[in-house]
Amino acid sequence: MSTSATTMDRAAPRRFDGGGPRAFLHRLGHGDEVAHVLTLTFAAGILLLTSGLVYELWVNSHLSRAKFGWLFFWTRTWDPIFDNFGAAPFIYGTLVTSIVSLVIAVPLGLAAAIFLSELAPRRMSDTISFLIDLLAAVPSVIYGLLGIFIVVPLMRTTVGPILIGSLGHVPVLGKFFKGPNYGVGFLTAGVVLAIMVVPFIISVSREVLLTVPREQREAALALGATRWEATWKVVVPWARTGILGSVFLALARALGETMAVTMVIGNDPKIAASLFAPGYTIAAVIANEFTEATGDLYLSALIELGLVLFLMTFILNGLARLLIVATERGGGHPS
């Protein structure tokens, strides 16, 4: 498609190219330049809007940045009464919930993507992919609703006790699975997030896997590899950059996810090793406290948290995009 469009650009309106004001007026008369400038203005509006966003976050977080500086990231207290704000518990909570969600979602999503690209017949694969895309369209507040009334009770009564009973005694791993279990907390939030990001991993990974040349699979099978070996040792490594891209994309979504996490994480600004402990994330604290922020410094600290969140997702999205583009062009593979 894009080739035809570019040929067009080259071939089309150059016939007026005489230069000079007469030619310009002529083109103006035909409306081409007007349409060009008009659409260009709107496109430039997007640039303006995005830079406006960064500017507002930067300017409005000035008070907090001036007062706390880099200490903001290391301070563990969040005390609106004495105007003492530190982001550490929120950054910790955001990272832990996102990592938990990836630990669950990456194997699940990759396996499903392999099934859809390598095993399922085309029609079946398309139908399942469509259903999984629908899962991505479900609003996050609905995930939160299901989280509160289904995942939290399940975690409190069934899954939590089982995990504490089994993994709680394992030497190193054990300290993540100890302590009181309220049902809400890092693990619950991570599980809900995993369900929310898995569709992104599946759809991007499937696309990337489908771009792996057919000959790669055939060569491996001809050498006597089983179907699984051909997939795991040839196809997946070929597509690994793009798969990594899908993981970054999912991570960016998980970091910025607000409602579902707010509803199940317990909203307690503490740093605890136990995954069953209640915590807090950047997005959740903004959602909960923004309207209640009375002091200017309080508001400014919340906006600085927004800035931190923006930068995190900005970097991840940029990396994800680069990786996915690299694989789909076929440049991702070393050989």
Place this chain on the structure above:
Amino acid sequence: MSRMLLIWRKSLNVVMLTLTGVAAFGVVAVLFLILGYLVWNGGKSLNLDFFTQLPKPVGETGGGMANAIVGSLKLLLLAALMGLPVGLMAGVYLAEFGGKTFSYVIRYTTDLLNGVPSIVIGIFAYSLAVLPVRHFSAVAGGVALGIMVIPITVRSTEEFLRAVPGSLREGAMALGASKWRTIATVVLPAAKGGIITGVLLALARVAGETAPLLFTAFSNRFWSPGWGQPIASLPVMIYTYAIAPYDDWHRQAWAAGLVLLALVLVANIGTRVVLSRGGGGRST
């Protein structure tokens, strides 16, 4: 020995391949679980009052969310009015006029904007539309949702315009039409179905957004006349009702969840059916 190895490799093959299938069907099962739960719980509590009544004061049972339904529609209208013109025009620019470098910058920025967490968009809309006037309003909510509509519309518009065959453009131009005439009378009508689809999907996506509305549109337990006052919306109502300690509110949260999900899924499935019939481009 090598026989053992072969058996091992073959059974590994079967086990792993089965697991991939289990993963795929497991994820699909989650979708049906969600649907089932909402239909079951929401269906029980959905009644005519839900669509026609205002919320009752705390402590009284019954009442509905008529104001939130109208509120969501008003917010969507505002979002469409603010976001769609920018998105559509920028999409036309990228597909029909754009040069190389500038288009790349615009595309990259659009993707960047698309990836910004919705809560951060909320902060931005707050500083644009709430801080100057010092109170929450429907307009501020519309600004937040409108910003979110833009990147989705840009990309889908560009994609569907590019899917229009170049020969159509060349035909129009060979007949002497200028470029903008070609676009307005030939290219845009050819891509109409796809573009409308993209617009609907964009609106369906922001219809379920909660986070950016919390401190822009805020919420309201009564009707919100005009555009300058705090306004209720379905997603925010679901949130406040779900975290409240009243059983009757939980019941209504389920009902609202069912209505919201039905709207979003109908838009998604409907556009998909239209697309597969018209054979539009691939969406990512």
